[in-house]
Amino acid sequence: MTEHSLWRFSRALHRAINERRQEEIEGLLDDDVDWAIYGPIDMFPFFGARRGKAAVLEVLRLIADNIRVRRFDRETIMLGVDSAASMLRYSLTALDSHKPISLRIAHFAQFKADRLASIRVLVDTFDLVEQALR
Amino acid sequence: MTEHSLWRFSRALHRAINERRQEEIEGLLDDDVDWAIYGPIDMFPFFGARRGKAAVLEVLRLIADNIRVRRFDRETIMLGVDSAASMLRYSLTALDSHKPISLRIAHFAQFKADRLASIRVLVDTFDLVEQALR
Numbered sequence: 121m122t123e124h125s126l127w128r129f130s131r132a133l134h135r136a137i138n139e140r141r142q143e144e145i146e147g148l149l150d151d152d153v154d155w156a157i158y159g160p161i162d163m164f165p166f167f168g169a170r171r172g173k174a175a176v177l178e179v180l181r182l183i184a185d186n187i188r189v190r191r192f193d194r195e196t197i198m199l200g201v202d203s204a205a206s207m208l209r210y211s212l213t214a215l216d217s218h219k220p221i222s223l224r225i226a227h228f229a230q231f232k233a234d235r236l237a238s239i240r241v242l243v244d245t246f247d248l249v250e251q252a253l254r
Numbered sequence: 255m256t257e258h259s260l261w262r263f264s265r266a267l268h269r270a271i272n273e274r275r276q277e278e279i280e281g282l283l284d285d286d287v288d289w290a291i292y293g294p295i296d297m298f299p300f301f302g303a304r305r306g307k308a309a310v311l312e313v314l315r316l317i318a319d320n321i322r323v324r325r326f327d328r329e330t331i332m333l334g335v336d337s338a339a340s341m342l343r344y345s346l347t348a349l350d351s352h353k354p355i356s357l358r359i360a361h362f363a364q365f366k367a368d369r370l371a372s373i374r375v376l377v378d379t380f381d382l383v384e385q386a387l388r
Contacts, residue, residue: 158358158378196362196374198332198339205332205339207362207374224292226360226376228330228341240330240341242360242376244292 125231126204136180138188145180149173150235159243167243187212187221195224202231259365260338270314272322279314283307284369293377301377321346321355329358336365 125148132144155176159167166182190211197206205228212221224244230237259282266278289310293301300316324345331340339362346355358378364371 196339198334198337198362200332203332205330205360205362207360207376224376226339226341226362228332228339228360242341242358242378244376 124199124204125202125234125236126199126206126229128234129229129231129236133180134189134192137184140181140184142177142180146173146177148235149176150232150237153236154238155179156239157241157243186215188215190220204229204231258333258338259336259368259370260333260340260363262368263363263365263370267314268323268326271318274315274318276311276314280307280311282369283310284366284371287370288372289313290373291375291377293375320349322349324354338363338365 129145129148132148135141136145151173152171153173153176154171156169157167164186166179166186170176170179190213192208192210195207195209198204205226207224207226209222209224212223213219214221225241227239227241229239263279263282266282269275270279285307286305287307287310289304291301298320300313300320304310304313324347326342326344329341329343332338339360341358341360343356343358346357347353348355359375361373361375363373
């Protein structure tokens with residue numbers, strides 16, 4: 121049994137954010153990848169929709185400029201042949217303020233030939249807003 | 255091929271909210287159902303965690319007291335044998351103010367013998383907060 125595309129993508133994603141290394145993730149993005157993070161776009165420049173590999177690599181640099189992932193726990197997961205959905209809790213650190221941010225996200229991903237073709241992420245942003253206002 | 259539990263549950267849920275009729279949904283909830291809507295609990299009394307059929311029927315009455323569903327569009331869906339996850343856009347009406355509320359939700363559901371055993375819902379609440387503040 122081969123490894124599901126999600127696991128390889130997840131490792132490469134966290135490496136791109138925490139270590140600012142994009143070699144791996146670059147090979148795991150479809151050229152025409154359809155990407156969206158639904159959340160308060162005014163709060164972080166990396167929320168919103170992006171299209172294509174170059175735009176997604178750019179947004180990953182923005183994410184790496186703003187946060188580090190301290191830990192994440194996958195609460196629920198569904199795997200299809202070329203798809204995956206999960207709900208996770210993230211513990212992040214905001215790089216400018218050094219403040220901890222904890223949030224919950226849900227994502228739906230589609231892969232094509234082991235590359236990410238589409239992802240939709242929903243962020244439990246109220247939690248995030250509350251913490252930012254403290 | 256029999257119908258997936260999700261569709262029957264979805265119809266019963268919307269009937270419970272829009273018509274305040276709980277006969278159908280009552281038969282589709284596991285006695286020990288594990289239920290959570292993640293969102294700003296201060297805004298709506300129906301956010302948060304509930305356990306057991308009686309608590310969920312009560313929270314459905316609260317939802318019906320507060321909103322009506324005008325329309326919903328399922329953007330993404332994953333179905334397993336006894337599980338389902340989807341992302342949807344909802345157009346709601348707040349019953350007190352008659353104001354439209356539009357929000358995006360993600361849900362992960364587990365069924366056991368065609369009854370809902372567990373559901374986790376994440377609401378794109380910032381959108382909702384923004385609209386409430388207008």
